[in-house]
Amino acid sequence: MGEGACVAMESGTHVWSSNIRSSRAALNRIGRLFLLCLLLSNCASLSTHRYEPYNPLLGNPEELRQTVRNLVGSLRLQEKIAQRCILYIPRGMPMEEVEPYIRAMKPGGVILYRWNYETLSELVRLTEAIRRGYPEKYPHPFICADQEGGRVRAFPFKEFAQLPSAFQLGTYRDPELIRSASYLTAVQMREAGVNMNLAPVLDLVEEGDSSIIGDRSFGGDPQWVEKAGRAYLEGMRAGGVIPVIKHFPGHGSTRTDSHSLLPVVNLTENDLWRRDLVPFRGALRAGAPVVMTAHILYPQIDPKFPVTLSPRILQGILRDRLGFQGVVLSDGLEMGALSGRYSLKETVIGAFQAGVDMLLLYTRYRIADIVSVVEESMREGSLSEGDIDKGLERVLALKQAYGLLPR
Numbered sequence: 001m002g003e004g005a006c007v008a009m010e011s012g013t014h015v016w017s018s019n020i021r022s023s024r025a026a027l028n029r030i031g032r033l034f035l036l037c038l039l040l041s042n043c044a045s046l047s048t049h050r051y052e053p054y055n056p057l058l059g060n061p062e063e064l065r066q067t068v069r070n071l072v073g074s075l076r077l078q079e080k081i082a083q084r085c086i087l088y089i090p091r092g093m094p095m096e097e098v099e100p101y102i103r104a105m106k107p108g109g110v111i112l113y114r115w116n117y118e119t120l121s122e123l124v125r126l127t128e129a130i131r132r133g134y135p136e137k138y139p140h141p142f143i144c145a146d147q148e149g150g151r152v153r154a155f156p157f158k159e160f161a162q163l164p165s166a167f168q169l170g171t172y173r174d175p176e177l178i179r180s181a182s183y184l185t186a187v188q189m190r191e192a193g194v195n196m197n198l199a200p201v202l203d204l205v206e207e208g209d210s211s212i213i214g215d216r217s218f219g220g221d222p223q224w225v226e227k228a229g230r231a232y233l234e235g236m237r238a239g240g241v242i243p244v245i246k247h248f249p250g251h252g253s254t255r256t257d258s259h260s261l262l263p264v265v266n267l268t269e270n271d272l273w274r275r276d277l278v279p280f281r282g283a284l285r286a287g288a289p290v291v292m293t294a295h296i297l298y299p300q301i302d303p304k305f306p307v308t309l310s311p312r313i314l315q316g317i318l319r320d321r322l323g324f325q326g327v328v329l330s331d332g333l334e335m336g337a338l339s340g341r342y343s344l345k346e347t348v349i350g351a352f353q354a355g356v357d358m359l360l361l362y363t364r365y366r367i368a369d370i371v372s373v374v375e376e377s378m379r380e381g382s383l384s385e386g387d388i389d390k391g392l393e394r395v396l397a398l399k400q401a402y403g404l405l406p407r
Helices: 005-009 022-039 041-048 061-074 077-083 095-105 120-132 166-170 175-191 222-238 269-274 277-285 311-321 344-354 367-380 385-401
Strands: 085-088 109-111 142-145 147-149 242-248 290-293 327-332 358-360
Touching: 061 385, 077 085, 077 367, 077 385, 085 367, 095 120, 120 142, 142 242, 147 166, 147 175, 166 175, 166 222, 175 222, 222 242, 222 277, 242 277, 242 327, 269 277, 311 344, 327 385, 344 367, 344 385
Parallel strands: 085 109, 085 358, 109 142, 242 290, 290 327, 327 358
Antiparallel strands: none
16 A cells, blocks of 8 residues: 555554453543644644645646646656655655766656654654755655554654554544544644655454555444544644545455455445445545555456446446546555566556556656656557646646645
8 A cells, every 4th residue: 555665664454453441541641642633733623623625726726736737847758757756755865866867867856755854853754854855946746655543654753643543543433533643644744844744544344454554544343434524634634634535335245455465346336335435535525635646456347447447447336436637646666466466567558548647657667767758658659748737737737736746
């Protein structure tokens, strides 16, 4: 999933206890949450905050669209492709090498993992170095991480309030609690220079599930997970951080870890609409700006391609039936579900043709690799620069909405 190597660091397979007594420990953390919220000047007004649905074209729509189109027209092809990628910082890279590394690549976003820093001060230095790698009149990057809470957290610092898992929070059935927890997480991330969180997880699981999702989910009741997801979105956006809902259209129906193998789920589209899609539909109605895809094969819907490469699912369900106009982000391209079955060229071209706007690279692939296969595909006629521009416009519209375009 998006947390990629972060989950691997937690020792591979996670089996979490369903014992509700674990929620008592969570309760102590919740007490800390509210104490810290009182110390945040804007948190007192959170309950009266007006949550506006995401709209990438606030203001004069045509004027803003033209701004985005002008920016697209000013970029070279290699820069356009890079803007459609989220890149990692290599393990062990010295801090002084980060700025020139970013300056050479200029990716649309950067994903952070625990091995990139040891302390909060190092994290702040890292995000500052990343931002310095971009020219002043250039689109600023998404700087993202997996800060879900519980066992999946990119920032385990003592200075950060370490919140419980989504499932533990979900046991209280209190959307305001989730909204406050999300808001606090966003404020902490934003102050450290991180502007995108690869959360919330909207997959459905039952209590005691020992799959890769497990306690990362708010639970197994579609209506409750929808409410919890909406509350999480509201808190994250109120705190100034871009939320990413995942793993569309749902990873809870399989115990296969897509980091290693391609999960196969024999559900029909009607099955998805009745259950797995309920939280995603609610989140999209609430204005979720980014959707992360699952690397799962649904042979009853598309027998040929997994979700990330499937026009039937990404165009037919997500874009057409759900009406999503925001950014579609792939899960990690290096994950075994894709890299074990497809070449990089097949993956990149398939993802772009299916409707993916941004590619997540988290361990192995480089921007140059993506540029190479895209340019080759353009020479062969399977992709055009117009195809690249279409997804790029959505990426830049999102950056515009969150103040990440040059003024």
